[in-house]
Amino acid sequence: MPTSKDVAALAGVSQSTVSYVMTGKRPISEKTRLRVEAAIEQLTYRPNAGARALASRKSQVIGLVIPITPEVHLGSIMEFVAVIAATARRFDHDVLLVTDQEGNQGLERVVGQQLCDGLILMQVQADDERIPVVRKLGVPVVFIGIPNDSTGLNCIDADFARAGELCVEEMAGAGHTNGVIIGWRPRLVGSRLNYVDRFLGGANAAAERLGVSLEHLPATSDRRSIEAAVDSCIAASQGMPAFVSPDVTVLELLPRILHEKGLEPGRDASVIGVGPVPDTMLALEETTILDIQPSLVSQHAVELLLRLMTADHPDAGGTLELIPPLVTHRHGTAGHSVPAPQSAS
Amino acid sequence: MPTSKDVAALAGVSQSTVSYVMTGKRPISEKTRLRVEAAIEQLTYRPNAGARALASRKSQVIGLVIPITPEVHLGSIMEFVAVIAATARRFDHDVLLVTDQEGNQGLERVVGQQLCDGLILMQVQADDERIPVVRKLGVPVVFIGIPNDSTGLNCIDADFARAGELCVEEMAGAGHTNGVIIGWRPRLVGSRLNYVDRFLGGANAAAERLGVSLEHLPATSDRRSIEAAVDSCIAASQGMPAFVSPDVTVLELLPRILHEKGLEPGRDASVIGVGPVPDTMLALEETTILDIQPSLVSQHAVELLLRLMTADHPDAGGTLELIPPLVTHRHGTAGHSVPAPQSAS
């Protein structure tokens, strides 16, 4: 492996000049810069990461702490991971994977070893145990998820409250007076992963404000109980029911059930899907979709972290960034027939 | 951050002694070792990764190259990623994420910068473009997947050929003369991701050997075409049809369809599921399952890589390791009624 010394020799300059060419921290004449760059090219020189980290006290690596709990859908996590890695690269950083099963020790380890200059924590819980540790970690940390007490922390997440609100506004706008939210996993309701609660909170507030009566049913992939819910909603809504669900299976079933009962989604009934949007969901023609935009959340998380990392001042107050959901009307909501994507403000 | 010099001062020894205590590369007396360990504990000393890498020329990091292509189910990839990260930690290594979209440049970069001492490549294709680059990379590399020409390479994967064979053996053993394989994504058949072909190859060979007539249908989540397939199989098999599928949706549908036609899986018919086994699949009581064991593959990949990394000799011939599928009979196959897990030899 060639070193910067080899490059210097070949270019006929000192080693420090090579360094300044690479970092651009001192002015270098056009002439010598070209000579050095040619030498770098010719030797395919790449700066040794360890040496660079040692001397500069920056590793150019961000640590990504991933959850291992079976609570969460692996595919969704992977979407975050992939986008975070790709975004980090765009800013000349790499990503080190840290699994949750190492717990707080893992955080202290990677920071203590100076393996990375900053951390992104996924799947942050309302009363996350990692928070006290993070507070005195000494490197910038970005949370994906919103804990109860986020003062002084840097948090980012999809705006689930706004999503809930939007769902109800969609309903009300289409003339519904009655809606059913169906399909959040019961385990998650009221759990330490508070995004479901944030969603329900937003939905309930909007329902009260707009005079929509809202019912909430836990998840079930059982067709009969879904049908029962449909029936009761039809009865209560005088034949104009509206449904919201994060569950792909439920979303697939609903239009069929409605058709069988002589109702047509987009005319007499509304079906709204919420969540990360896999391909399967895009196939649901009769469903209005609220995309939670995980990739946008990931991207902003990286950008926020990098901003914190380059800030000389130790971070002041903390940050709270909520990414608004992206609404796509696709025949799903009564009264809307144009399948054009449309961003929520 | 305390350094090893601080530890040495506190323990009253030289800095090199601290190093030898950490690495164990020289004998140290019980007495001073305890003193040093106490000092380490007291200062919560952690060796600086960059300095260590620089001096020892080992980063204790393995690079994991993940595919970004939408071809592959993100959840499956994540399972590999999580297990690889966890296994690496068990052997005191960390994992650096490298996305495929950097291409060959990415491989050369992380190795050139000496960010990692070895690589695991996922999603290896039959004629993978990365192979020529890997051959002269200078660090050990383990492939997950089997390219056409694997000479001199270290490959590991689930034994899909054996899985195909086992499926047909299950059928034949249960007295079926007729089977349908249904549900591989058509895009993947004959594609550069050759595991589907390996599976079909094994299945066809076994079918010929055992006198089973085998049909192959591409994936479809459309209920009608599945029903048609069922009908034709019933007709051809004199009322004893057998089915194999990697698709959860298909596997959920099949028992229902069979029941409607008066056939009971486990008695008159057989349903066999193949693939990585998500929770949803475990709920399929009437299905025999061939688990492809992604986590075992991942684990062995890490162990193989670490073995290669510690071997002083540059790796000789290469390795080809196939992980046999794990068969679980669960009322799925006609003639078997005991739901006991059972390993394939």
Added chain:
DNA sequence: AGTTGTAGTCGATACGCTTCAACGATACGT
């Protein structure tokens, strides 16, 4: 003319660790 400033380069040092050669001390064999 002298002073000040700036662009461009170099030499030397520090970063925190591993590792080698070398040393004293202790045990062993004859």
Added chain:
DNA sequence: ACGTATCGTTGAAGCGTATCGACTACAACT
């Protein structure tokens, strides 16, 4: 008693980079 291994420890020499201070040359002001 002597040489000869072995154990336990040390000091010093790197590993490859970033960065600081210093130096030169030359332009731009007084």
